[in-house]
Amino acid sequence: MTMSVNPGHIPVKGDSLPEDRYLDREESWLRFNQRVLELAEDPALPLLERVRFLAIFASNLDEFFMVRVAGLTRRMATGLAVQSASGRLPREVLERTSEVAHELMLRHASVFRDEVLPELSKEGIEILRWDELSQTEQERLHRLFRERIYPVLTPLVVDSAHPFPYISGQSLNLAVIVRDPDTEATMFARVKVPPVLPRFISASPDRFTPLEDVIAAHLDQLFAGMEVVEHHVFRVTRNQDLEIDEDISEGLLQALERELLRRRFGPVVRLEVEESISPEVLELLTGELGIEERQIYRLPGPLDLAGLHAIADLDRPELKYPPFVPSKDALPLDTDIFAAIRERDVLVHHPYDSFTTTVQRLIEEAAADPRVLAIKQTLYRTSGDSPIVDALIDAAEAGKQVVVVVELKARFDERANIEWARKLEQAGCHVVYGFVGLKTHCKLSLVVRQEADGTLRRYCHIGTGNYHPKTARQYEDLGLLTAAPDVGEDVSELFNHLTGYSKQTSYQRLLVAPRTLRSGLIQRFEREVDHHLAGRPAHIRIKCNGLVDEAIIDALYRASLAGVPVDIWVRGICALRPGVPGLSENIRVRSVLGRFLEHSRIFAFENGGDAEVWLGSADLMHRNLDRRVEALVRVTDRAQRADLVRLLDMAMDDGTASWWLSGDGTWTRHQYADPPQGGEGGRGEPLLDIQRHLMKTRRWRTVEG
Template sequence: MTVNPGHFPRSEEALPDDRFLDREESWLRFNQRVLELAEDPGLPLLERVRFLSIFASNLDEFFMVRVAGLARRMATGLAVQSASGRQPREVLERTASLAHALMLRHAACFRGEIRPALGEEHIEILRWDELAETEQERLRRLFRDRIYPVLTPLVVDSAHPFPYISGLSLNLAVIVRDPETEATMFARVKVPPLLPRFIEASPDRFTPLEDVIAAHLGQLFSGMEVVEHHAFRVTRNQDLEIDDDISEGLLQALERELLRRRFGPVVRLEVEDTISEGVLDLLTTELAIDEGQIYRVGGPLDLAGLAAIADLDRPELKYPPFVPSKEAIAEDASIFGAIRERDVLVHHPYDSFTTSVQRLVEDAAADPRVLAIKQTLYRTSGDSPIVDALIDAAEAGKQVVVVVELKARFDERANIAWARKLEHAGCHVVYGFVGLKTHCKLALVVRQDADGVLRRYCHIGTGNYHPKTARLYEDFGLLTADPRVGEDVSALFNHLTGYSRQNSYQRLLVAPNSLRSGLVQRIEREADNHRAGLPARVRIKCNSLVDEVVVDALYRASQAGVPVDVWVRGICALRPGVPGLSEGIRVRSVLGRFLEHSRVFAFENGGEPEVWIGSADLMHRNLDRRVEALVAVTDRAQRADLVELLDLAMDDGTRSWWLAGDGAWTRPEPAEGTAPLDIQSHLVRSRRWRTVDA
């Protein structure tokens, strides 16, 4: 860094140009941490298999969105120097180099560690030649009955052009020879995506689907000689580009773009390292890619399919079973009475989503005293009880308003289906603002209580209304009947569904108008408090920290002497521990059984901590191009417990990764004779870790 360790710049002085880490590299370092979990022999074996699968699917999305987006901007001349100071081509080259190294490491982990370890547990993933004759015979029958009918070999010759290769499809490149003319031809066979990735040859013995197809290529090319065959896979640009034209229905525009997205340009070609140069040259030419987009790895490809192996019924090879607590709201109590009595803070998956958030919507749908329900939906499950409850409420004559975000990445088709289902049931479905994604997590229930008072019951959360992911994602939610929150949430829904210009709220911070400025003002207040000799500290928990304005505010707070703790899951552009710039900042990351997903912002505030939870990450898209909401937690005990949790995550004795100023992440080993605290296991054991003011 270029900062003088003995000099602390005043707030109006320029900060060093090289103060930001590259976001693309930071994301790859996050996925490297996922891979390190797969490499960790201390984890249950099938959980390591699952992390291998997660790594692969994460990397697919990274190429489809981030790499593809950068390549598209470069092609159109719109790419600019990144905040880290790197030119676009340098970012792309460094990204490709690191991604290739990680893919090789991923393949080596599977072949050198996971596959042998599975074999020791009598779960085997075998190539065709390793199968017993009886197993091969069984798979021959399977091929004839279930696989052969859906295969379509496509030959390339003067009359047949090179076929379109769909994104993320697994394929076989086949060279066949005509024994009469000695002419050779290229053919492509697509591996059917709806069949299992790994075919069970016999109980707990599996082989890749492409191996089964390759063993029967003679049947597909009858009378021809199969010279060679190789698996390959392409990744295409699958980011959505919607022209936000008010004159056109967003639903129809999105459906058209989903069709167009299938034909995006290729950004990655994966091939097994045994591929011949001749076949690789042909693929490279026909797909119009360069050497930097080719990724040679040891087979099999597409290890995202290992999720099915991780799902095997072998509980002794998985995390111990865990049942969420149902104590947040007593099962025999009225949920409305419980929320009227006090704010309820729930922490998923440790607290049951079903008996708290889902119950609020379901009870509201069935309660004759409820007049209206308003809800935002960003992502939900295919069999969502939340959606079913909203439909029941509408059919019962209640006013139901649902703000559906159609452009929730990779959930677009599901959200279109749910939007239409809700509309057909009589719900008022709104698609939010043109140019802004509606990402806030809000539910509002309007109820005429027995005392005749019309009250508003609200839920403001950090995660989606998704019952399945609520068992896997770590999130907070606040259930409250505070009239101030009710007024705020009502005003925000009016803003989402109408043309309200509401910009100020009582217990909410809302993006894009007040969230960034509200956080920066509070960070600056901590610096002022420190200068005045008052207690000062900033604690943040988020998925990503990229926004330069917020990062700079944290740097200046650190320069003023304010301790800053950042608990981040994924991307972090901030350089911690740099003399003169950020030596008072620590950045830690926790990955494990549950996906850390909540966003919490705590400010010491002179000894009376102020704590906020909500939907917003510290990224440009969240603060500028999304509707996000944070809510202030006002219960003293709940605030104290949230601060205690943040401190526990940052404790040196807690198992975590630590970020250095150069962007490297390390996972310190515990001192001899000590065992690090796994914070997620700790919360599972404690189950109810909060107290509530009487």
């Protein structure tokens, strides 16, 4: 790849950059899921954690097809699809996506069958097909079938009086061919595998068989008097992205409920079949479902390995990560939480710092504190038994003013959010559903408290993750707890913007999308260029979940061309090409995957030697910068800024285990040091596991404290 920028010329916005400077977004996402699969392939990980990663890979891929592939297919069908930023036409994107997805799904099935299953068997955990079960186990399952499975099955036959049935998305099904022994006529029937039953049925302790195998073994009972000629398992994935017309006059909540009902009937985007399926049955399915050859995925059984979560949940602690107890040192329980936050900003890092004793505790104590007058809160995702929601209800019932901005359109959590919105309203909370056309994705809490001297003080939390106590133990996130007046004013203004008609666009310590976040970051990229050209320290460090926005990427390319080092720590998608001569020699991109889901977003600028660091909810994606309300907060405490910069540098260090992105879009895992010189093959010592290091650091800090 060559550049049109002249050597020594400082690039500006008007300068041209290569047309092929972006990696394809969809393939980049698939390569992220490939990294998840590589964790499942890693024999150094505890066995049931490998099983978990197999399940996560399958769940991730389901969502990818339901949303990304489905969205592109829908846009093509309506004539709205255009050439992607990577230069691929829509049809080329779908073809390449299908090619890579086929490769990864076969690899996933192979890892399960050839690597993980034998290892499970060595540990006394077996997943067996029906014919591999003992006679005693089969007899037990005969009884189970009659008592628990048969009553919920509904075989649907296709004939002149019964059309081909609707196949719901994500459902597992049996395609059955039966013959009438009197007339010799054959018919097709579909039996849906009930999702209300366990994916893998226990035949005896630690021995399981797929639910569809149990059903298949009893088809003669479902089709009494008929001859079962053949049966095959198949699974359909449909478009499940929401299409809400937010300009309609009726309420968003009612519109969303109606759309959730329609979601089940989206077009088919993938058909998974066991590789043993007969050509005749496959032809019938493809014809009735109206799909193309590239949408068919032939796989070894069993299908739907997302159900392996149940196996990963088995009570075998010796086959899992060792237990980890988050630190409570950030805000010790014997301290006055309001006094502690008044004294100085508190930076919390989950799951290493306890969410329960910091963020959740702030809301719960605010709800119970008679000096607290009001609580304002954004909720994007939360748990089914949320202590945060319970605390907000308690506060409202105690007479406090409680305002909750609920994002109803949080993907795949819409129904739960509708339920919580209604529960909050019934308790007397003021519930707001955000803006038409924008998702409220920022993570904000505001507590207004009257102090002993009569003054009002605002206590704020600005975070990178959802107010979800369960995922806070699995997701890596950051949060800033502060009583700083400038942040309190900013957060108050932002809540007024969310709930009223305020058109506030400038803030003291916040950058807010969609108005100022992209431009604010790009201005800081350009400032680093100015520092570098003036001989002052300059360095751009970013941690995010996804990097796709072309304006951001181009600004980073220009910073690199000017000589500014750029380090990017990204979990998922990255459309930027690092290390390309004449474009991005000064850019490195790394990815860390492991026990915890890396979820925080950090933006750090060397700023001539006085580091400026921001954290918040926004990824560098079009949806975050243009179609969501996002917020970043500037961290002002010098020690906290230094901690965050050290964290970023640790992740980018060559001695830390990570995946490295190359300019052609391939990711290479760096897990072990090079073997010593003179060594005979093999590999060197394991590189630093940053998550394990942080867990140990928190433990040491707890002991020393």
